[in-house]
Amino acid sequence: MKQGQSHIVSRIVTVSLLLSIALAASILLGLSFGPTGSVSQTLAVIFQKQDMNPMHHTIIWQIRLPRVLLAILVGATLSVGGLVFQALLRNPLAEPYILGISGGSAIGAIIGIMLGMSRFPGVSFTAFLGSLASLALILVMTTGHTILKKEALLLSGVMVNAFCSAVILFLISLAHDSRLHNILFWLMGDLSTANGPQVAILAAMLVPCFVLIFWFSHSMNLLLMGKEMAQTMGVNIKTVTIVLLVTASFMISATVSYCGLLGFIGLVMPHLLRLLFGSDHRVLVPACAIGGGAFLAICDLLARTLPQQGEMPPGVITALIGAPLFIYLLKRSGR
Amino acid sequence: MTSAIEIINLNHSYGSRAVLQDLAFTVSSGDFFIIIGPNGSGKTTLMRAMAGILKISQGQLNILGRPLFEYKRKKFARMVALVPQGLPVDFPFTVTECVLMGRAPYNRALGIENAQDHAIAQQAMQFTEVDHLATRKLHQLSGGEQQRVFIARAICQQPQILLLDEPTASLDLAHQVRIMDLMERLKTEKGVTVVMVSHDINLAAMYADQLLLLRDGQVVRMGAPHQILDFKTLEETYGCKLLVDSSPLGDLPRVTLVPRKYLNNR
Numbered sequence: 001m002k003q004g005q006s007h008i009v010s011r012i013v014t015v016s017l018l019l020s021i022a023l024a025a026s027i028l029l030g031l032s033f034g035p036t037g038s039v040s041q042t043l044a045v046i047f048q049k050q051d052m053n054p055m056h057h058t059i060i061w062q063i064r065l066p067r068v069l070l071a072i073l074v075g076a077t078l079s080v081g082g083l084v085f086q087a088l089l090r091n092p093l094a095e096p097y098i099l100g101i102s103g104g105s106a107i108g109a110i111i112g113i114m115l116g117m118s119r120f121p122g123v124s125f126t127a128f129l130g131s132l133a134s135l136a137l138i139l140v141m142t143t144g145h146t147i148l149k150k151e152a153l154l155l156s157g158v159m160v161n162a163f164c165s166a167v168i169l170f171l172i173s174l175a176h177d178s179r180l181h182n183i184l185f186w187l188m189g190d191l192s193t194a195n196g197p198q199v200a201i202l203a204a205m206l207v208p209c210f211v212l213i214f215w216f217s218h219s220m221n222l223l224l225m226g227k228e229m230a231q232t233m234g235v236n237i238k239t240v241t242i243v244l245l246v247t248a249s250f251m252i253s254a255t256v257s258y259c260g261l262l263g264f265i266g267l268v269m270p271h272l273l274r275l276l277f278g279s280d281h282r283v284l285v286p287a288c289a290i291g292g293g294a295f296l297a298i299c300d301l302l303a304r305t306l307p308q309q310g311e312m313p314p315g316v317i318t319a320l321i322g323a324p325l326f327i328y329l330l331k332r333s334g335r
Numbered sequence: 336m337t338s339a340i341e342i343i344n345l346n347h348s349y350g351s352r353a354v355l356q357d358l359a360f361t362v363s364s365g366d367f368f369i370i371i372g373p374n375g376s377g378k379t380t381l382m383r384a385m386a387g388i389l390k391i392s393q394g395q396l397n398i399l400g401r402p403l404f405e406y407k408r409k410k411f412a413r414m415v416a417l418v419p420q421g422l423p424v425d426f427p428f429t430v431t432e433c434v435l436m437g438r439a440p441y442n443r444a445l446g447i448e449n450a451q452d453h454a455i456a457q458q459a460m461q462f463t464e465v466d467h468l469a470t471r472k473l474h475q476l477s478g479g480e481q482q483r484v485f486i487a488r489a490i491c492q493q494p495q496i497l498l499l500d501e502p503t504a505s506l507d508l509a510h511q512v513r514i515m516d517l518m519e520r521l522k523t524e525k526g527v528t529v530v531m532v533s534h535d536i537n538l539a540a541m542y543a544d545q546l547l548l549l550r551d552g553q554v555v556r557m558g559a560p561h562q563i564l565d566f567k568t569l570e571e572t573y574g575c576k577l578l579v580d581s582s583p584l585g586d587l588p589r590v591t592l593v594p595r596k597y598l599n600n601r
Contacts, residue, residue: 008447090425218446222439224426228419229485231388233492234412234440279428282445 008282015283019290023072026297030068031060033305062196068297070194070202070258071314075265075296077206077255079273079288080213082266084248087220087281088241089150096252096266099157099245103164104134105256106187110171113182119193123186124257131253134160135246188313189262191300202258209251210289216244217281224279263315265296268322275329295322337400339364339496339528340385345394347380347552354380355552358394362545364495367522368530369539372549373573378532379420381549382500385530386417399495412440416489420500422481424474430484431469434460437491459487463517479510486517497521499531503538511535515542536590540564541582548572564588 081096108130112123
């Protein structure tokens, strides 16, 4: 009886605190590891001990901290985005890129890279325009009542993605040399460009989205009972659908534009946390934000420290760790 | 007796196809009201109209003495609850979580439930006899258990009118009777007006205070079961051979299908 009886507020707080510990640990580890330094040195810098080394200070605060924060923001956004799309489409296979936002922003980014623009704000801006264009396209294609038909929404997204893939391959076949390398890195997701002020701008765009989605988390529960039941329980399903769709798309566009198409995390995190903490979205929205952030921070740490030279795309690690972990939890839960 | 639902010249069409035509009838407060009729007669459309999730093309629909469109969404959800056809079990909510959702029309921000909401959910689960399943996941339950959970969720809304769209479809005999008995108790013990769509004429005849026979979006007949269930009306409405006699339970009509191979003997 304990799960059902316990008060929802205490469940939200407990789960959030638990995951916050993981998040704090991931921040500490993320700040500590790299070509130089260790956990004890990092703690010394953080707590302003006397023996701190000015170079460590710079590395930790100006290089590693923005990167760790970026990983957390991106992980949180993609996880929450995946959760929202799974609820809106009532489809457990939904993920943040399912409606074609990835395709649109990829086209935008590739065009920006081919025109020789700088990574920020140039390419980010063209990528953002691209994703907004694909969102606009989806909204136009599913105007009026069809926006409530999940099949129509899903199929429109599949078509937008298919079309964009063709355009992407076309553009790649035209590109060569260093630009091709930049395009491929962008397509695999890349957190290495993190810098303090830019991450702060991103955070300012994303945090209000998290709050708005959390506000609608109970409506997401009701939506999963089916459109009709949700309506007869007092949910304005049209408003809820549009607000969630646009908010989630906007935050995904913003992150993807800044750091490319990081895959897998948006699909697996909501499921992983659902297996651990149940299906109530009032618990899952904060859990995805905090847990997803911690997960990507750890994955990014491994992606930049494991290779002898350079880095590997963090998307490689998210799938390498996430997929087996997910299968293990799935087996254990006996679904 | 006051009217729970009053329908005046209701018309509805999907595109150019008229599904409900000049419907006019009244459901009295506290009745067990069952709508029967062949496939495509407009039963589900009528149900959706009464639940306020279908904007009717024309006509008037009064709920508890007021036009339906005058109600605010949440206020309406405290008056009328719906158990639709085809229930969602894709996402693994627990039974308690599902039943508690019925408190949504009463809740404040984030749908945070208080102790009273938990108590009401507990009562609803006891009423439909699913309290022992409280921590189980929906998708692990049998069809009959799931249906009782969704009914508990509807009861949790504390509605004065409960609408159910074929709640006994695809259930075994024991579960059919169990669900119908529950509705009977809901009516007599709590005074809830129960409006149900059913395909099972015999089951409907045993429980309904009033039966509405619908065909092509029009009322064929309405009244107490023994008044309207004669073989001529039914044969004309359903377009098949039927026998109607008396149920061994008493003064109730009993409908028997007549397969083709028995037709010559008749």
